[in-house]
Amino acid sequence: MKNQKGFTLIELLIVVAIIGIIAAIAIPSLLRARISANESGAMGDSRSVGSSEVAYSSNNGGAFGQISCLGTPASCGFAGGTTAFLDTAITGMGAKSGYNRSFESGTTLAGSVDTNGIDGFVYHATPITVAQTGNKGFGIDGSGLICFTTDGTLVPSAGGRLSTTCNPVK
Numbered sequence: 001m002k003n004q005k006g007f008t009l010i011e012l013l014i015v016v017a018i019i020g021i022i023a024a025i026a027i028p029s030l031l032r033a034r035i036s037a038n039e040s041g042a043m044g045d046s047r048s049v050g051s052s053e054v055a056y057s058s059n060n061g062g063a064f065g066q067i068s069c070l071g072t073p074a075s076c077g078f079a080g081g082t083t084a085f086l087d088t089a090i091t092g093m094g095a096k097s098g099y100n101r102s103f104e105s106g107t108t109l110a111g112s113v114d115t116n117g118i119d120g121f122v123y124h125a126t127p128i129t130v131a132q133t134g135n136k137g138f139g140i141d142g143s144g145l146i147c148f149t150t151d152g153t154l155v156p157s158a159g160g161r162l163s164t165t166c167n168p169v170k
Contacts, residue, residue, distance in 0.1 A: 031132075034098070034133075035098075035131075035132075035133065035134055035135060037097075038097050038098035038099060038127070038133055038134045039134050039135065039136055039138075041096075041097040041098075041099070042097065042098075042099040042101075042125035042134065042138050043125075043138055043146060043169065045090050045096070045101070045123075045125065046123055046125060046138050046139070046140040046146050047140070047146065048086060048087075048090055049067070049070070049086065049090065049123040049140060050123070050140045050141075050142075050144050050146070052070050052085040052086035053065065053070070053085075053121060053142060054142075054144070055085050056069070056070055056073070056085045057117075057142075059078075059113070060112045060113050060114050060117050061111055061112040061113060061117065062112070063109040063111075063112035063114060063117025063118060063119065064105075064106070064117065064118045064119070064120065064121050064142055064160075065085075065114050065116070065117060065118065066103070066105060066114075066116055066118065067086075067091050067093065067103040067121075067123070068091060069114055069116070070084065070085040070086035070091055071084050071085075071086055071087070071088040071090075071091035071092075072084065072088070072091075073085060073114075076113075076114040076115075076116060077113050077114045077115055078113060078114070095128055098127060098128055098129075098132075098133030098134050099125045099126060099127055099128065099133065099134055100125070100126050100127075100128055101123070101124065101125050102123075102124045102126075102154075103121065103122075103123055103124070104121065104122040104123075104124065104157060104160060105118045105120075105121050105160055106118045106119040106120030106121060106142075106159055106160025106161070107119050107120070107159070107160070118160060119160065120141060120142050120159065120160025120161050121141060121142060121160050122139050122140070122141045122155070122157040122160055122161065122162055123139065123140050123141075124137070124138070124139045124154050124155060124157075125137065125138045125139070126138075126152055126153065126154055127152045130151070130152035131152075134152060135150070135152060136148045136149060136150060136152060137149040137151070137152050137153050137154055137155055138155065138169075139154065139155030139157060139162055139166070140162075141157065141160065141161050141162045142160070142161070143161075143162075145162060145166075145168055146168065146169040147162050147163075147166030147167055147168055147169065148166075148167050148169055149167065150167075
């Protein structure tokens, strides 16, 4: 008889089973980590928008600005070389890092550098697919308070302000 080297079918099946068990353990942990990272990113972007709006309002006679004005202030009445208040990666509405972003503005104010200055705003971030890209919805307004929903829906708001009954992030 020849002396053949190699793996038997049983040995190969055992290796495949072990790989399957490891994958079954690792994949849910990776998904939870991705959701956590997406939620952290959405909350971080919310904080950035809130801080940028405060800086914008201090240069705009106390009026907040539309989200597009934060990225390109020259398009909203500021001098041509004015530095952006917020990175344009955040000012672009739509999907980013598993979350849909939206901006709700308050009433337009007169007497500001930006002729479209507003008295309030709410920046929303909601998961694209709940339980896959995120679990919580986030919102921030001019007060700097960040609120969340546990079901991934929009944080209740009206007129550029969050509801007084929202769940604050601690």
